[in-house]
Amino acid sequence: MRNIRLLIEYDGTKYNGWQRLGNTENTIQHKLENVLSLMSEEKIEIIGSGRTDAGVHALGQVANFHTRSALNTREILDYCNQYLPQDIVVKRVQEAEERFHARYNATSKKYMYRIWNSNIPTAFYRKYSYHVPGPLSIEKMRKASSYFIGNHDFQAFSSMKSKKKSTEREIYAIEIIKERERIDIFFHGNGFLHNMVRIITGTLIEIGQGKRKAEEIPIILEGRIREKAGVTAPAQGLFLYEVYY
Amino acid sequence: MRNIRLLIEYDGTKYNGWQRLGNTENTIQHKLENVLSLMSEEKIEIIGSGRTDAGVHALGQVANFHTRSALNTREILDYCNQYLPQDIVVKRVQEAEERFHARYNATSKKYMYRIWNSNIPTAFYRKYSYHVPGPLSIEKMRKASSYFIGNHDFQAFSSMKSKKKSTEREIYAIEIIKERERIDIFFHGNGFLHNMVRIITGTLIEIGQGKRKAEEIPIILEGRIREKAGVTAPAQGLFLYEVYY
CATH class of the missing domain: 3.30.70.580 (Pseudouridine synthase I, catalytic domain, N-terminal subdomain)
Structure with a gap:
């Protein structure tokens, strides 16, 4: 075959x-x-x-x-x-090759989360971004994102119910690119738990808005309690960007 | 008021x-x-x-x-x-100002026509571009576009029925920008007849495909017969980009 x-x-x-x-x-x-x-x-x-x-x-x-x-x-x-x-x-x-398996052989993945940061909505990106009005500090978001890099237990940043499976993952890089109203956050890691990118993004947004401090991240990771992390950013801003083999 | x-x-x-x-x-x-x-x-x-x-x-x-x-x-x-x-x-x-009138005071307009030039369609631009598979010579399209610059009778490039109104317009610039699969054509002029941008674009595409020669343009302009020009490119690729006052 x-x-x-x-x-x-x-x-x-x-x-x-x-x-x-x-x-x-x-x-x-x-x-x-x-x-x-x-x-x-x-x-x-x-x-x-x-x-x-x-x-x-x-x-x-x-x-x-x-x-x-x-x-x-x-x-x-x-x-x-x-x-x-x-x-x-x-x-x-x-x-x-006969033995290629799209799930088992994937070594890492990249996701992109797109934010529309403007007080004015967008007619064209409305289904492909999350509209966040008001100021967002990219600097604070970048600082906060650095705490996620590396090998961590991401249970606090996941909506996984099962306690049996490992919630440890490695994030290699988080890149935040701002171009006018558009903020694209790229997440590259060896794997992502259910809703992990959306919860990290929701938390980064709250930090960018000054509602939380970047320094909370290591404490939330350590605590492993979902409720301590930020909200889940909506699905429409998320893109599976690339799968690596 | x-x-x-x-x-x-x-x-x-x-x-x-x-x-x-x-x-x-x-x-x-x-x-x-x-x-x-x-x-x-x-x-x-x-x-x-x-x-x-x-x-x-x-x-x-x-x-x-x-x-x-x-x-x-x-x-x-x-x-x-x-x-x-x-x-x-x-x-x-x-x-x-009291006397500002969005239609009468407009001095010029810019339109953008977006083409998706690839054998593979696009999920995200499908409603915001015209999918043209196969090779398109940007060089030929640029050459052809130069014939439209200036003051011309654009009757051949219009679907206007009425013979009473003037079909003379001035095009200041046509800029063709290619970025990977995307080709954006910008038209700046003092005014555009009904379907003028879409018929010019349809004609430029036929020239880019090698179905016509750039040198036909002055003859078609001169002849003022709609049927001699190319097809009307579909509406979904056209954007009213800017209005100048």
């Missing part, structure tokens, strides 16, 4: 996320599986690098699937983009 | 344009007039710098209206953005 690797971009606005337990109809994975199954006349199951929540976007989701289809990679790409809804785009199709 | 000047941004996807003869319900002007009339408890009529067609966007539409409202400019701005649909945003509110 061939093993095919996909690079996928999606506007998550309308979807219940990449994959969903229970009602899976309105998920990105389901839309892709439908189109690929029609294409190959097989029942295709795809493996994503990981889930993204309802309303979260992706610029570089990676997935793979096995198929006996005789179509070449270019034909697969064209078929997908012809039959997928317009808010899901396959950017690249590659032959992968 | 106060004369208030507005700077407006809108995502035109869902609307029948700025203003429409006949059914005016689903127009941007109508949405604005509704909110401003509620705010001021007067029947507000606004004057736009000009119409934009169904599906066309604006980053810098300008309008004005007269009111007896006692609200200050900041309060007007906040009221508008609170009650307008999210795809229409008032970016600035200013007191204008």
